[in-house]
Amino acid sequence: xxxxxxxxxxxxxxxxxxxxxxxxxxxxxxxxxxxxxxxxxxxxxxxxxxxxxxxxxxxxxxxxxxxxxxxxxxxxxxxxxxxxxxxxxxxxxxxxxxxxxxxxxxxxxxxxxxxxxxxxxxxxxxxxxxxxxxxxxxxxxxxxxxxxxxxxxxxxxxxxxxxxxxxxxxxxxxxxxxxxxxxxxxxxxxxxxxxxxxxxxxxxxxxxxxxxxxxxxxxxxxxxxxxxxxxxxxxxxxxxxxxxxxxxxxxxxxxxxxxxxxxxxxxxxxxxxxxxxxxxxxxxxxxxxxxxxxxxxxxxxxxxxxxxxxxxxxxxxxxxx
Amino acid sequence: xxxxxxxxxxxxxxxxxxxxxxxxxxxxxxxxxxxxxxxxxxxxxxxxxxxxxxxxxxxxxxxxxxxxxxxxxxxxxxxxxxxxxxxxxxxxxxxxxxxxxxxxxxxxxxxxxxxxxxxxxxxxxxxxxxxxxxxxxxxxxxxxxxxxxxxxxxxxxxxxxxxxxxxxxxxxxxxxxxxxxxxxxxxxxxxxxxxxxxxxxxxxxxxxxxxxxxxxxxxxxxxxxxxxxxxxxxxxxxxxxxxxxxxxxxxxxxxxxxxxxxxxxxxxxxxxxxxxxxxxxxxxxxxxxxxxxxxxxxxxxxxxxxxxxxxxxxxxxxxxxxxxxxxxxxxxxxxxxxxxxxx
Numbered sequence: 267x268x269x270x271x272x273x274x275x276x277x278x279x280x281x282x283x284x285x286x287x288x289x290x291x292x293x294x295x296x297x298x299x300x301x302x303x304x305x306x307x308x309x310x311x312x313x314x315x316x317x318x319x320x321x322x323x324x325x326x327x328x329x330x331x332x333x334x335x336x337x338x339x340x341x342x343x344x345x346x347x348x349x350x351x352x353x354x355x356x357x358x359x360x361x362x363x364x365x366x367x368x369x370x371x372x373x374x375x376x377x378x379x380x381x382x383x384x385x386x387x388x389x390x391x392x393x394x395x396x397x398x399x400x401x402x403x404x405x406x407x408x409x410x411x412x413x414x415x416x417x418x419x420x421x422x423x424x425x426x427x428x429x430x431x432x433x434x435x436x437x438x439x440x441x442x443x444x445x446x447x448x449x450x451x452x453x454x455x456x457x458x459x460x461x462x463x464x465x466x467x468x469x470x471x472x473x474x475x476x477x478x479x480x481x482x483x484x485x486x487x488x489x490x491x492x493x494x495x496x497x498x499x500x501x502x503x504x505x506x507x508x509x510x511x512x513x514x515x516x517x518x519x520x521x522x523x524x525x526x527x528x529x530x531x532x533x534x535x536x537x538x539x540x541x542x543x544x545x546x547x548x549x550x551x552x553x554x555x556x557x558x559x560x561x562x563x564x565x566x567x568x569x570x571x572x573x574x575x576x577x578x579x580x581x582x583x584x585x586x587x
Numbered sequence: 588x589x590x591x592x593x594x595x596x597x598x599x600x601x602x603x604x605x606x607x608x609x610x611x612x613x614x615x616x617x618x619x620x621x622x623x624x625x626x627x628x629x630x631x632x633x634x635x636x637x638x639x640x641x642x643x644x645x646x647x648x649x650x651x652x653x654x655x656x657x658x659x660x661x662x663x664x665x666x667x668x669x670x671x672x673x674x675x676x677x678x679x680x681x682x683x684x685x686x687x688x689x690x691x692x693x694x695x696x697x698x699x700x701x702x703x704x705x706x707x708x709x710x711x712x713x714x715x716x717x718x719x720x721x722x723x724x725x726x727x728x729x730x731x732x733x734x735x736x737x738x739x740x741x742x743x744x745x746x747x748x749x750x751x752x753x754x755x756x757x758x759x760x761x762x763x764x765x766x767x768x769x770x771x772x773x774x775x776x777x778x779x780x781x782x783x784x785x786x787x788x789x790x791x792x793x794x795x796x797x798x799x800x801x802x803x804x805x806x807x808x809x810x811x812x813x814x815x816x817x818x819x820x821x822x823x824x825x826x827x828x829x830x831x832x833x834x835x836x837x838x839x840x841x842x843x844x845x846x847x848x849x850x851x852x853x854x855x856x857x858x859x860x861x862x863x864x865x866x867x868x869x870x871x872x873x874x875x876x877x878x879x880x881x882x883x884x885x886x887x888x889x890x891x892x893x894x895x896x897x898x899x900x901x902x903x904x905x906x907x908x909x910x911x912x913x914x915x916x917x918x919x920x921x922x923x924x925x926x927x928x929x930x
Binding site for chain 1: 651696700701702703705706707709710711712713714715716717718720721724725827830833834837843844873875876877878879880881882883885886889890893894896897
């Protein structure tokens with residue numbers, strides 16, 4: 267029992283903070299916080315940033331960072347929307363157009379992942395520089411192909427991804443839970459996941475152990491891009507539009523959430539469940555403060571303060587142990 | 588001569604000349620003095636910030652929060668002068684003081700709590716920016732004191748903008764600091780290898796604190812220039828551009844892991860971005876292409892320097908006898924554990 271508590275102390279601390287935040291928000295908004303309306307709006311807002319955070323976390327596990335996640339998400343959304351708009355008048359079949367659009371969107375994002383993975387893994391460019399470059403490039407491509415404008419009015423079936431409800435649970439939330447579960451399995455139950463954690467801890471050791479580091483890194487960026495494009499499709503469906511500069515302010519928040527969830531910035535540590543908890547906490551904080559009628563930027567300040575607080579606590583905790 | 592050719596600055600300079608010539612051939616308006624002076628003026632804010640970012644990168648750290656610091660400094664300065672009155676001197680004093688204090692907070696967090704700089708400064712970015720927005724209620728100040736307009740329009744003989752002169756002043760200050768002072772050398776030493784710097788006897792705490800305080804100081808200074816350029820104080824006009832400035836510095840040859848880079852390179856990096864932005868418009872290409880070009884240049888640049896480094900590592904190893912074990916360059920390590928500067 268003690269060993270269980272010790273080995274899960276990060277998660278326990280995070281759960282405590284989560285319950286604390288929930289309790290405070292409930293006390294401050296006794297009438298409105300636990301209403302179906304508020305829960306539902308939280309459930310619709312949380313998935314896109316949650317999946318983007320998972321995409322960021324995968325890259326952070328190897329000790330890197332993927333600054334291109336937002337750009338990749340937007341690229342998928344824009345290409346999907348453009349293809350759907352181009353095919354629909356010709357074929358008239360909505361499902362065919364959507365399938366083709368999604369196929370093209372995901373292909374484009376995987377190409378970005380391929381480029382990132384190749385440069386980081388095989389050429390040896392540091393990940394922050396590679397993804398800084400691809401972030402700018404992909405954002406530029408998005409602006410060029412849309413001419414800076416918004417692409418809106420998508421066919422109804424695709425909007426379900428962003429706004430539908432299955433058995434009372436919003437579809438985006440289902441997708442988020444599915445992604446979390448799948449990623450958790452990939453990280454904890456596959457050779458790739460094992461290699462990734464080891465690579466993040468000591469890449470020299472994995473190389474001498476015969477692990478193909480470049481290939482693992484390629485996998486990391488493909489996976490990261492794939493997750494980012496799922497987030498992109500959800501955003502597109504929720505807003506019923508796609509644009510090159512959607513979600514720009516999410517970038518640093520995803521890093522913040524990943525670190526808050528226990529992901530180490532130097533690689534090797536981090537669990538999906540921690541990130542999920544951190545996302546729920548940030549969302550509760552934002553929604554709770556919003557219900558109070560507080561300036562939304564107060565939530566941003568609180569996010570920063572909580573990040574610094576958690577890092578500080580971590581520091582003193584680590585010292586004592 | 589050989590040494591010169593190997594340097595990043597030399598490549599950048601050639602690229603700048605080639606681009607400049609190309610743009611001029613297509614549109615002669617590019618190479619006019621008026622256009623170039625205008626460019627210097629409009630990029631002075633960006634250029635001043637890039638000098639601060641360079642110093643932080645040299646020390647092996649990184650600062651994401653400098654845009655928020657500049658934002659806070661700008662708003663506080665303008666509000667202060669509107670409330671209590673003052674001139675340009677007051678503005679610089681208030682702006683730089685606010686910036687320095689916020690920078691010191693970053694430095695203390697990073698040094699004493701051992702928070703990785705990128706994480707600590709993402710935290711403070713949110714904190715500073717969020718608090719500013721709440722306190723200011725997002726209100727835009729349209730009426731800035733008169734001396735900002737005077738500063739913006741002021742020129743030296745030959746029409747050289749005073750704002751550009753401020754940029755040059757900061758550049759010279761930083762170049763002198765980095766090259767001729769013990770502090771400057773300790774910044775390079777810290778970025779090159781912290782352990783070695785400690786052994787040699789450099790004061791790591793003082794160096795690190797100085798670096799982040801300097802970044803804050805520069806942000807405060809730049810914020811005054813920014814107010815002069817835009818003639819207003821808008822609480823969200825600067826935040827969001829932090830990665831653009833970092834990109835310019837990296838383009839200028841500074842290593843993201845610290846220890847190498849120069850003020851000259853940084854200026855050339857900024858010049859390259861300025862030239863691309865302005866030149867593309869002048870040759871009739873839509874400004875939509877700007878980010879595509881910048882992204883491509885950045886990717887080619889970082890790839891080239893990585894390849895060059897791999898070749899050097901290989902050459903060094905083959906020169907050593909019996910070092911066959913190490914014959915593969917350790918690019919895995921460089922690509923992974925060094926992804927995030929952890930000072």
